[in-house]
Amino acid sequence: MKTLEYEIAVIGGGAAGLTAAAQAAAAGKRTVVIERSRELGGVLLQCIHSGFGLHYFHEELTGPEYAARVQQKATEAGADFLLASTVMQILPGKKGPLLTVYSRQEGVVWLQAQAVILAMGCRERCRGNLGIPGDRVSGVYSAGTAQLLLNREGIVPGKRAVIVGSGDIGLIMARRLTWSGVKVACVLEIMPYPAGLSRNIAQCLEDFGIPLHLSTSITGIHGRNQVESVTFAPLVNGQPDLTQEERVTCDTVLFSVGLVPENELSRDCGIKLNPLTGGALVDEDLMTSLPGIFSCGNVLHVHDLVDFVSLEAERCADSAVRYCARERRPGSQIQIAPGANVRYVIPNQVTPGQPHHLLLRTSRPLAAAELQLRDTTGNRLFVKRLRHLRPAEMISLEIPHDCTAGAKGLVLELEELN
């Protein structure tokens, strides 16, 4: 069996993989991107709306434009691409991670790398994941599937839709469907607050007068062959109150109920995963529990903005490049854990006394909060006031040099302020 040799192998050719490959190749490393689809760009290719790139490219771009930019960066930096190729396993090899790749072009090949960057992205939760009762009829899609059909292939899924969940893809699809002549009857959200960005509530729902029912659960999907209606009810004490059940006529149901990092490959090769994110546990270099294997983008944790994916991918590639050059951070690593009102924090380990770049999410909306970084004895090492915190909007935080010197462990909390 043929063996390909690269210094850095990037698995996944979406925003994270292409940005990481551009960065690694620009640092002079022989880099390959392995992409299972026949084209590069990932989900960006179907995200035809604008709003991408303001942080990373300092201009507003659509998804396909963003994909073209990062692909161009990777190409110009000299990265190679293996398209229509799937990584089946990652084995620990003497020279570094050894990948088994099934490739349309190369057949079954080994790929010997010094470092691997996992950038496989995420996939959608679907009806089956939620156990929504009712009839098994056609017309039920995940929001991203409907987006693919509509934006890439021009297939309009129906005439009248109900969207379950207020994630950003669902909100974007509410506008896209409306602009494609589909009436969006309503959006149902089980939580008391929307899951998507505020601006998407404004420009995708309010612009079109689409009602958003908060604290409301879908109670059934009904029809014979095609969806004919859905029923829904408000939540009372955490349960749908069926005495207040309503029925809305529709032929299409879209689910926009969250994304799951696609880590089957990581799990199979023994990488430790974080149950809070579904992604790998990582240190400050974004290295997983297996030496030489790094993770970034939506496979590490689901991001709200592609710009943050690219920034994280750059950092990840820098770490992988340093790893190849045997330059690792000095000092011991300590755990950093989420405390009150913090859903998760990335990374999971840091080197005390260094400046830290932390990403976190609040577990519930907070109008004002004090962010506190404490050590294991409760000392407050760093404090910052924050406003308008929402689970949908990731918080990026720089902890200055020396704040955590001498700490044995860290906890990050958000204390609500009135």
Place this chain on the structure above:
Amino acid sequence: MKTFRKICICCPAGCHLTVTLADDGEIQVNGNNCPRGDIYARQELCDPCRTVTATVAAAGDPHCRIPVKSSEPVPLALIDGLLAELYALAVPLPVTMGQILLPDYRQTGINIVATRTMCP
């Protein structure tokens, strides 16, 4: 005096804007973290506009769509008409990212441009 609440859509921060329109017509904007919020709020009161993104058909291939965007935000009243025109188009491939597929829509100076390079 009238007060409006708006979410700024210029960037993902989504600033919570409070816009007051005084009786003498003076507009005051609060809650914006950058100058774009001020411009957006004023525009929103007099002539709300949105960037339009959609797809147009690739000639000869019923299952291939070319993604497009408006070069500038489009006044709300013109969007439905613009979409109808876009959906009636069939553009032969190849197209290049940035290529104008529909110039100067209704003399507004707004062009519709392809957002992806596509080959047959």
